Amino acid sequence: xxxxxxxxxxxxxxxxxxxxxxxxxxxxxxxxxxxxxxxxxxxxxxxxxxxxxxxxxxxxxxxxxxxxxxxxxxxxxxxxxxxxxxxxxxxxxxxxxxxxxxxxxxxxxxxxxxxxxxxxxxxxxxxxxxxxxxxxxxxxxxxxxxxxxxxxxxxxxxxxxxxxxxxxxxxxxxxxxxxxxxxxxxxxxxxxxxxxxxxxxxxxxxxxxxxxxxxxxxxxxxxxxxxxxxxxxxxxxxxxxxxxxxxxxxxxxxxxxxxxxxxxxxxxxxxxxxxxxxxxxxxxxxxxxxxxxxxxxxxxxxxxxxxxxxxxxxxxxxxxxxxxxxxxxxxxxxxxxxxxxxxxxxxxxxxxxxxxxxxxxxxxxxxxxxxxxxxxxxxxxxxxxxxxxxxxxxxxxxxxxx
Numbered sequence: 001x002x003x004x005x006x007x008x009x010x011x012x013x014x015x016x017x018x019x020x021x022x023x024x025x026x027x028x029x030x031x032x033x034x035x036x037x038x039x040x041x042x043x044x045x046x047x048x049x050x051x052x053x054x055x056x057x058x059x060x061x062x063x064x065x066x067x068x069x070x071x072x073x074x075x076x077x078x079x080x081x082x083x084x085x086x087x088x089x090x091x092x093x094x095x096x097x098x099x100x101x102x103x104x105x106x107x108x109x110x111x112x113x114x115x116x117x118x119x120x121x122x123x124x125x126x127x128x129x130x131x132x133x134x135x136x137x138x139x140x141x142x143x144x145x146x147x148x149x150x151x152x153x154x155x156x157x158x159x160x161x162x163x164x165x166x167x168x169x170x171x172x173x174x175x176x177x178x179x180x181x182x183x184x185x186x187x188x189x190x191x192x193x194x195x196x197x198x199x200x201x202x203x204x205x206x207x208x209x210x211x212x213x214x215x216x217x218x219x220x221x222x223x224x225x226x227x228x229x230x231x232x233x234x235x236x237x238x239x240x241x242x243x244x245x246x247x248x249x250x251x252x253x254x255x256x257x258x259x260x261x262x263x264x265x266x267x268x269x270x271x272x273x274x275x276x277x278x279x280x281x282x283x284x285x286x287x288x289x290x291x292x293x294x295x296x297x298x299x300x301x302x303x304x305x306x307x308x309x310x311x312x313x314x315x316x317x318x319x320x321x322x323x324x325x326x327x328x329x330x331x332x333x334x335x336x337x338x339x340x341x342x343x344x345x346x347x348x349x350x351x352x353x354x355x356x357x358x359x360x361x362x363x364x365x366x367x368x369x370x371x372x373x374x375x376x377x378x379x380x381x382x383x384x385x386x387x388x389x390x391x392x393x394x395x396x397x398x399x400x401x402x
Contacts, residue, residue, distance in 0.1 A: 041385070050172075051165075052187070055116045058173060059086070061162055063098065064155050067388035068173040071098060071153075074331060074361075074391040075278045075377060077232070078270075079131050080240045088151060090134040096148040103158040113140035114150055121180045128230065128242035174275050193220045193381045195306075196227055198271050199293050200281040200374070203256065209267045209281065210256040215247040219296075219306050220383070224249040227273050234268035236261050259285055266371060273378070276359070276389055280375035288369045289318030290325070290341075294362070294376045297350070308358050308382050310351035316341040324367040330375070331391040332356035353380055357387035 063070035123136035137150035217224035328336035
C-alpha cells in the first residue's frame with residue numbers, strides 16, 4: 001500500500017512519456033491536493049469520477065490485490081463439481097486454475113483476441129452455472145485457441161501503474177455488469193445502503209423448503225436499495241438448479257423447493273446476494289422444530305437506528321423436547337455460543353460485529369440433527385465507512401488469527 005504522494009512520484013516514473021504524464025498529471029495532482037474537511041464524508045463530494053476499463057474482468061487486473069473480493073473470496077460460488085468458480089474445465093474435461101500471464105516475459109499481449117460478444121457471454125454463463133468459460137472464450141488466434149487464456153490474470157509486477165492507482169484512490173470490487181450486453185448499458189452501479197434478509201424453513205407438511213427474500217427500507221427510507229439474489233440448489237437429482245430473483249426496496253418475495261427433487265430428500269440451498277451476502281440451508285424432512293431468524297439490532301430509542309450488531313432468534317416449536325442450539329463464528333474468531341431451549345420457548349443470541357468491522361459469518365446447528373445447518377454471512381450496513389472483509393484481506397481478528 002502506498003500514499004497518494006508516492007503514487008504521484010511512481011506514476012511519473014512509470015509513464016515514460018512526458019506527453020502522457022503531462023496530460024494526466026494536472027487532474028490527478030488537483031484531486032490529490034484537496035484536503036477533506038474534518039468530519040466530512042464521501043457524501044460531501046461535489047463530483048465523483050469513475051474509471052472503468054472495457055472488456056476486462058475485475059479479477060483479470062486486480063484479482064490478486066490484497067483486500068479485494070478476488071481469488072481469495074472465502075465464499076465464492078461453487079461449481080457442480082465442487083470446485084470454486086474460477087477452476088474451469090475445457091471440453092475434454094481438463095481443469096485449469098487462474099494463472100499469471102507475465103506481461104514482461106511473454107507475448108501474451110498479442111496472443112489473446114478473446115471474444116466479448118453477447119453470444120460468448122451467454123454461453124460462458126451457461127444459465128448461471130458459470131462453467132463454460134474455457135469453451136466460450138477461446139482465443140481468436142488459431143495457434144492459441146487451445147490455451148486457457150481466459151483464466152490468465154496480471155499482478156502488481158505486470159501493471160504497477162494500475163495497482164498504484166488502486167492504492168492511492170478507491171477501488172470498486174463489487175461493480176458488475178447489470179446485464180449481459182455491450183459496454184454502454186452497463187454504466188449503472190449498485191448503490192448502498194442494503195437492509196437485506198433471507199430466511200428459510202420447511203413447509204408445514206415437510207414436503208418443501210421455503211425461502212423468503214426481503215429488501216427492507218425501515219432504516220434508510222427512500223435511499224434504500226433493492227437487491228438481486230441467486231439461489232443454487234445443490235444435490236438436485238442430475239444437476240445444480242439455479243434461480244434468480246430481484247427484490248425492490250420495501251418488498252418481499254417467497255419461493256420453495258420440493259424435497260423430492262433432491263437426492264435422498266436432503267435439501268442444500270445456497271443464496272448469494274451483493275457485497276458478500278450469503279445464506280446456506282441444509283437438512284431434510286426430519287429437521288428439528290426450530291425457526292431461526294437473523295436480525296439487525298438497533299440502538300435504544302429515540303433514534304432506533306441500526307447499531308451494527310446482530311441477533312439470532314431461535315424459536316423451539318417442538319412440543320416434546322428441549323433443543324440444544326449452537327451459534328458458531330466461522331471466519332472472524334468470535335467463538336461459539338450455546339443455548340438450551342425448552343418446548344415453546346424462544347432464545348436470543350447477541351452477536352458483536354464491531355471487532356470484525358461489521359462483517360459476520362455464522363453457522364447455526366442443533367445437537368442430534370447432523371444434517372441440519374443454517375449459515376448466515378455478509379456485512380451489516382449502517383452507512384458508516386466500511387473496511388475490507390477480514391476473511392479476504394488477511395486482517396487479524398479478535399483472537400489474533402488471520
